[in-house]
Amino acid sequence: MRETLKKPPKLAADTLRVIPLGGHGDIGRNMSCFEINSQLLFIDCGVLFPSDDQPGVDLILPGLHLIEDRLDQVQALVLTHGHEDHIGAVPYLLRRRPDLPVYGSRLTLALVQAKLREHRVGQTNLHEVAEGDRVQAGEFNLEFFAVNHSIPDALAVALRTKAGSVLHTGDFKMDQLPLDHRLTDLRGFARLGEEGLDLFMPDSTNADTPGFTTGEREIEPAMERVFAQADKKLIVACFASHVHRVQQVMDAAARHRRKVVYVGRSMLRNMTVARELGFLRVPENTLIELKQIENYRDDEVVIISTGSQGEPLSALSRISNHEHPVITAGPGDVVLLASSLIPGNENSVYRVINALIRNGVNVVHKGNALVHVSGHASAGELLYCYNLLTPKNVLPVHGEARHLIANAKLAISTGVPPERTFAVEDGAVIDLAKGVARQVGQLECGYIFVDGLTEGEIGDAELTDRKILGEEGFITVIAVVNLHSAELVSGPDIHARGFAEDDSVFDEIRPELAAALRRSLADGADDTYVLQQLLRRLIGRWVNNNFRRRPMILPIVVAS
Amino acid sequence: MRETLKKPPKLAADTLRVIPLGGHGDIGRNMSCFEINSQLLFIDCGVLFPSDDQPGVDLILPGLHLIEDRLDQVQALVLTHGHEDHIGAVPYLLRRRPDLPVYGSRLTLALVQAKLREHRVGQTNLHEVAEGDRVQAGEFNLEFFAVNHSIPDALAVALRTKAGSVLHTGDFKMDQLPLDHRLTDLRGFARLGEEGLDLFMPDSTNADTPGFTTGEREIEPAMERVFAQADKKLIVACFASHVHRVQQVMDAAARHRRKVVYVGRSMLRNMTVARELGFLRVPENTLIELKQIENYRDDEVVIISTGSQGEPLSALSRISNHEHPVITAGPGDVVLLASSLIPGNENSVYRVINALIRNGVNVVHKGNALVHVSGHASAGELLYCYNLLTPKNVLPVHGEARHLIANAKLAISTGVPPERTFAVEDGAVIDLAKGVARQVGQLECGYIFVDGLTEGEIGDAELTDRKILGEEGFITVIAVVNLHSAELVSGPDIHARGFAEDDSVFDEIRPELAAALRRSLADGADDTYVLQQLLRRLIGRWVNNNFRRRPMILPIVVAS
The missing domain is CATH 3.10.20.580 (Ubiquitin-like (UB roll))
Structure with a gap:
């Protein structure tokens, strides 16, 4: 899949050009760029979190440098959902062009606004959309579809252009019994398939996982068991954006007459937003503030905390080290990690688990109970999509090489010709015209490192120096x-x-x-x-x- | 389980003192120290591989500093098996006392000798033992028992002293259909149980894994399928000490008329030793040398390679990056990772997998096929041991806090009193007399870092400096x-x-x-x-x- 660098030809009239600016080759910094007749459109603008190879780096941005001199031609930025790897770089883009029209769902825009406030990016041009909406943005006609994922209010988006039609799924799965009853819109996908879809851009994160992603409801028995057996303090850690998981904890808390306390800044902020917008139902008299906790016995509260990935400064990590100002956890208390274990975080997570167990805490996690399910469609679900959509061309999004190639193989297994699947990496240039997509170029789409207040100042030479300094x-x-x-x-x-x-x-x-x-x-x-x-x-x-x-x-x- | 530092009292006559010098709190640097009537004995002397927190460090030694001034009192070093985390620090110990009597099985001593040659440690005092043997070493009477593990010729050892009896399992599992038909000696364990066992020191690595460790033979169907379907080059990566896994590959190669080539220095060295000693049966006309490979078609060879953990300088990593001088891997070739994925190595392993998949290679690994089983007893097997042995006291060995505590809980569930189980960390001082063990102290048992040619020169201050340097x-x-x-x-x-x-x-x-x-x-x-x-x-x-x-x-x- 690795093409050597090749400058693309000038774009012909009425031809659609697609350039992935991030998320093809990494899990993170998702961004797709579309162009037709000198008009541009972006889908998503996320960040990538650095690995051990990139010491001291705070964030990695998508390849904004590739389109920096053409930002005045951009008709819209479309956001599929509110996760950091899809919206985290929005402030860095809007700082370059503050009046860029941004489209997203209600919850997505609320989370973007909170982020923009933190970055002190002022006056913006945000447009709320919902499933079923159609919007014209320059030459691009947009249609939005409901999808389910590990954050509510996620959307897939179809682009109709003079060169043909595209469906970009964003992140999605196909839970058939979702907690909020909002199904991935397979009827809509079927209609697109009937119309004839020229280019399908599906989420690849779980494409190399066989079978079907377990439904959200399946974790209820394990969670219920934890609540039923806990007779002292109970702490649940999960992603601060996972509203459905928090809803499950909230409902279990109400059943077991425990009050709920949020711990961790991002948890408090996101859940407050989610509740205000109606995505989180909080039973009456359930939520209390952290400072009220001393008025309750240990078995009368459940603490919902950040830190499920072992982040050293997070609430859970500080609790495990006796460094949290309010919360402690000791013999007989239970900590439930209702979260995935993201590859690369194992050492941090096990450090926290060991510390808690040393303190006598009973730790329940996905390694010993069904307390987490993924937010992404597995191979089985993706096959349904291919068969409903029968796309002419496929450009898998969101994944490392192994995920993108696995997804392309799924497409091929349903009848998409191998030469019409593009498991390409960031910077690839794909042109679509008359129902046929072709790779016409490959641009260099390197990392832009954010380090402290600087952006793009740190390069590979500095990271090599840091590695030598750090090791020797x-x-x-x-x-x-x-x-x-x-x-x-x-x-x-x-x-x-x-x-x-x-x-x-x-x-x-x-x-x-x-x-x-x-x-x-x-x-x-x-x-x-x-x-x-x-x-x-x-x-x-x-x-x-x-x-x-x-x-x-x-x-x-x-x-x- | 964390005791604050406390100097132990003087050891009374005819009392047995046990001090873990490593492997209690980490997976690695296993070493146990026993003392009675001013005589010492060690079991194992391994290294710990550094984590991301310890940049630039090559190895970490057990707490040799705690016994450095008493080495003349040591009667024996007993080695349970030939893995690095059990024998890797032997050269550092023998450099301090070259004439120390060392006891181990045939294969273990052969691997130790190869290691001592590399470290240029000369004249030594090695004694070969086998299951069933009894040896007197000062006041310690030793009896050896066969156990099975992911390397052949592993032993458990019982110590009989005036203060009572001890059984140390080393690393082990209880595969009931082992490839070499060498069962873990449960009859021997039963006899010890009948006699009355005062202290049991069982492997904890998989104590938090419910159920039973899958048998080695269970991976044969998956391996057979890979061989049957491969019609081009086939590369199998596994641990360089896993003789049984190599045997399985060797047998499959013979069935499918492929020649076998070793790639990677440690693979060649260990398998040559294993074959010479009769632990590896090589079918006639199967093994060829690397330089002969050009005389064969791709589908006529199988390459057995190091690098299953994604080590950057290993053969597999270099093959994946087109940097290996002889071996390439491209479209249609198959790479089989017949190995575990050790926590912390995920990023390195997936980097290699991604590179291979990008090159068109089909990668089979434990994530998508049953091609590896663990070498350690799970909770189910450990319960059998507790019930066969009915030990009076239990001191779990080999594990992080979460493993040691899980193992102690298993002991308690079979009737061992909680106050007679010791899920303690390195440096704990446990005294055994009249059938009762008690923790009487806790010594500081910090890390000794080996960095280049220096040993103990690098401390926490330097590592903190390196971390700042590496990040900033x-x-x-x-x-x-x-x-x-x-x-x-x-x-x-x-x-x-x-x-x-x-x-x-x-x-x-x-x-x-x-x-x-x-x-x-x-x-x-x-x-x-x-x-x-x-x-x-x-x-x-x-x-x-x-x-x-x-x-x-x-x-x-x-x-x-």
Whole structure:
């Protein structure tokens, strides 16, 4: 699937061009760019969270640089749902073009607004849409479809253009007994299939998982058992956006006469929004504030907390370390992790679980009970979609290579020709005309790292430096010389960090370095750069021979 | 389970003291220390592989420092089996006392010898033992029992002393149809139970996994299917010590008329040892050397490779990146990962899987087929052991807190009194006398980090420095001053690494720093330390305000 870089041709009239700007090759930073007759449209604008390979990075943005000089041509940004990997980069886009029209469902826009406030992005142009709505945005005719997912009010969107029709699912699954009774609109999909669909862009996250995603209701027995057996404190941790999961906890709490307390800033904010908009039903006299908790016995409350992924600063992590200002958890208390375990987070999650178990807490999690189900369609559900839609071309979205390719294989198994499936990575350029899609180019769509207040300042070179620094530490050698008198005025002083407990390890090499500098000066060296290289070479070789290590070495020779 | 530090009392005569020196609180660096009447004995001496929290560290040793000054009293080191987490630290121990008598099975000692050669540890005192053997080592009477595990020739060991009897299982499971027909010796365990067992020390790795560990033979259908369907190249990756898994691949290869090639240094070394000792049966004309591979068609060979955990320098990783000098893998080829996915390795493993799938390779792994089973007893098997042995006291070994505590709960469920189970962490001091074990102390049993050629030179302070360096980078500010004339002679020069692409970001702050230094000198500052603190404060504040980051700052003021 890896194409070498190839500049795409000029876009012909009435041809639709699709360029994935993120989410093809990673789980995260989802963004798709569409273009026809010099008009652009985006679907989603999310962030990717960095991996261990990207130390110190806060966030990774989609490939905004590829369209930065054409933002005035964008007709709309369409948001499928309110998860960070779909809306997290909206402030960074709107800062570049504040009046960009943004379309999304009620809950999605509410979460975007909260985010924009935090980023101090002011006056914006938000348009609420709902399933069934049709909207014209320049040359793009949009139709919205209900889909179900692990956050309420998610939408799929169909684009109709002069070049043909497209269905982008956003993130979705096909729970047939959803808690809010809002089904993925398969009747709508069937109608699109009848009309003839030119390009299908389906969620790939679970495409390599065989069978069907378990329904949300299936976790009720396990949750009920936890509530029935708990006779002391009960803490439930889940994603701060998972309104349905919180609803289940809320309902169980009401049945078992426990009050509910939110712990964690994002949980409180999101659930307040969800309740105000009617997505979360809170039974009367159920919710209490954190400060009221001291008025209740342990078995009279349930705490709904952030931190299900073991995030070190989250409420749950602080509870496990006895660092939370209000909540403690000890012998006989129960912690329920009603969440997935995202690959890469295992060490953090097990660190929290071990700490809780050490404190005598009983921990229930997906490893020992059915307390979480995925929010994404598995292979079985995707096959239904392919057969309902019979798309002419398929461009899987949202996934690493293994997910995208698995999804393309599903398409092929239902009769889509292999050459009409495009398991491509970010920056691929796909043109659609007369019912046929073709890859016509491949652009470089690298990461934009957000690090503190900077955006795009950190690149691969800095990350490589950080990796060396983080694994090996560094050594600075400083000497002051007088180039006129050819004298070593001061030093060399050697400072190290992350290398050895004691700088006295350098006592052995310091006189050698001084002697080498003096020799070189006596030989007529008149350039501090040459002396620096000399120091780097000598100390590098000594460290390697004596310690078998390769710290970063920064030699500095100052001419006084 | 966390006891605060408490110095143990002097050991009474004819009392047995047990101190875990590793493997209680981590999966790895397993080592148990026993003492009676001033004689010591060790079981196992393994290494722990570092986590992301311990950047740059190569290995972590057990708490050898706790017994360093008493090594002359040690009667024996007993090794249960040849895995790194049980034998990896033997060279570090034998370097301290080369003539220490070491007892282990045939395969275990062969693997230890290969390791000692690599570490250039010479003349040693190795004693081969087998199941059924009894050995007297000072006051300790040893009896060895066969157990099955994911490496052949594993042993459990019973210690009989004046204070009572102990059974230490090593790592084990209870496969009832093992490939080599060598059953875990439950008859022996039953006999110990009849005699009366004072202290049981069982493997906890899978104690929190309900039910029974699936038998090795159960993976045969999946493996057979892979062989039957593969019509091009076939690469199987597994642990380099998993002789039984390699045997299964070898047998399937012979059935399907494929030649076998080992790839990866440790695979070649271990399988050569295993074959020489008769643990691996290689059908005639099956094994070929890597350099012969070009004489065969793709569908005539199977490559058995290291790298099942995604290790970046391993054979499989290099194959996936087109960096292997001989082996390639492309469209239609199959890679079978016949291995577990150790928590924490997910990102590395999926990186390799994605790269292979991108190249068109079909990847079969435990996520999509039954191609691996664990080497450790699950809860169901452990219950059998408790009921056969009816131990008076239980000290679970090998696991994180969650595993040790789960194992203790199993013991309690079979009738062991809660106060006679010890889910304790490394450094706990347990004394056994007259059938009763008690925790009498808790020693500090910190990590000894091996980093390059150094051992114990790196501590928590250096790792904290490395973490800051790795996430934030560093900034060095250097100035040369003349304290007599109160002049700034040169600088400040600012150098950064891992911070920004371009040092010109500092152009703004440099004049401010210079002015501040001049002011301070004019005000009479006569100490470079004071000037350094001034630089640190000013640049730290500036970086935080402008970049919201906290790099390490190293200010250096040289008086010329």
